[in-house]
Amino acid sequence: MLTVGVDVGGTSVRAGVVDGDGAVLDTARAATPSGEEALEEAIGAAVAELAARHDVAAVGLAVAGFVASDRMTVRFAPHLAWRQAPVAERISKRVGMPVVLEHDANAAALAEYRFGAARGAKIAALVAIGTGIGGALLIDGQVFRGAYGVAPELGHLRLVPDGRPCPCGKNGCWERYCSGTALSTTAVELLARHPGMSTVLAREALGDSRAVTGRRVAGAARDGDPLAQRAMADLARWLGEGLALVADVYDPEVVVIGGGVSESAPLFLDDAREHYAAVVTGAGHRPLARIRTAQLGDDAGIVGVAALARDVAGHTARNGRPR
Template identity: 75%
Template sequence: MLSAAALTVGVDVGGTSVRAGVVDADGAVLDTARAPTPRAEAALEATVARVIGELAGRHPVEAAGLALAGFITPDRRGVRFAPHLSWRDAPVADRIAARTGLPVVVEHDANAAALAELHFGAAAGAPPPSTTVFVALGTGIGAALLIDGVLFRGAHGVAPELGHLRVVPGGRPCPCGKAGCWERYCSGTALATTAVEMIAREPGLSPALRRLVVDDPGRITGRRVAAAARDGDPLACAAVADLARWLGEGLALVADVFDPELVVIGGGVAASAPLFLDDAREHYASRLTGAGRRPLARIRTAQLGEDAAVVGAARLAREAG
């Protein structure tokens, strides 16, 4: 592990942008850099190295961590598959280290965010023994499992893929190749899909959202549906209620498997948690096996927002350095 005074860089490598930050030992982000995400593999690696180098030119950083959505090798050196990036069975850590001259570690973005929340956010201070599940609601669902403060990655480094639990056999198709996955009913994408389906059934219920669909169905986004729900739009409120129900259903399944003491809800959709979290808690409590005769997990929203993956990746770099 690096010294307490060392600075590290965390990089959130997303499908549209690469966000990097210099992070100190207390989890504070001191400086940032950003660039669009290139499609080609070599250009992607050059971009990641460039944003790290930009920050290293302004601060005495000693290591870097990368966070991304994908299958990471157990040694956290390589990327087996990343659906929104060009890496396939690539030794990413070694390549970026060669370009930057810094030690580099790679981690799943949900794992990185969960680690950040453990040390600096919503899961801080949980005494062992403890089991914490982190659920990131965004385009899909990312998830992480912390057992006594240690990330659980499974035998091959890909656990836990909670977003692809099948909750509706033969349901909505999922990019993973299955149908009816939890994230198809409980995510920002799911919120938009539900709204579009409701508009098709009851077009007069939300004239404002219906106009968007007529012009271009792609203009209906989870963010716009949430905004409409905050304004009291009845159809948007119904779509959010549906998301709350599926969040509760899924969390009950997760609790039956892991029996967590704490569930942390993060990701972009968590910004709208006041619209749905209380209802989701009620659905979770009613659907849990042995409901009323066993302790319920505490369900909290994440505290670090979009910085979570950056902070967590930087923390991992500190621990691995």
């Protein structure tokens, strides 16, 4: 049975046809629109494009936001337009197939548990670093959702009182200092203080500071740009700080680092591990979690939510109704 997984992020909508072994067979992609109707139209179009080429049975949406425990409603999404929206029902009407929702980090964690870096772990956490930060916790392979389906919202832990403003309404959230967006913000702030440190990024920022994206900063860091490397070191420090909090609360066996920013892990992950090991409570006197990069990379959310959609489609086929 083939299913479609759709990763609905703050920057892009990425859809993929996934088989039962977790392999992505075909993909479609679009920029994330700002309005509800436009967003749902973009998702429907991506699914229709793939369904025209493959016989697919169900759709899963991995959403960067709070998903209700019934996995049918998006309660709140800081980077998306949905607010208390019956998204699964709306999309199902558009595509003519069963649709299930899941928090994007939960979907990625399930994929890594079934097919990747968290296989066999009794307690596993996932930190998905992209436009923001998503978090997930698995206990014996089961997603921990909290009482109302919104746990664990790691990206909005407040690390810096009165720090950078966050779209969630708070200030100083972890993702404002450790994400693709944060990497861009840090680089622009450094350019304002040290304009001569990076001729490449300074030239790009003159036209429009939005040109200094996190991806561009990572590329400049790989090329040896000193300002970009300093911004990357700042991200590594904040990643280590946040991982120490995660370890203090959950004491996981393994933490998987996923999301788009994880593609640049060689630039920051070793420093983040060192900082985590230094600042975690009981440093030097406790076992440390293994910090691993996601084996499925940026496709983890798509693979995980497609697997959930396959479970729903199978249950519907057997029982005549969605689970």
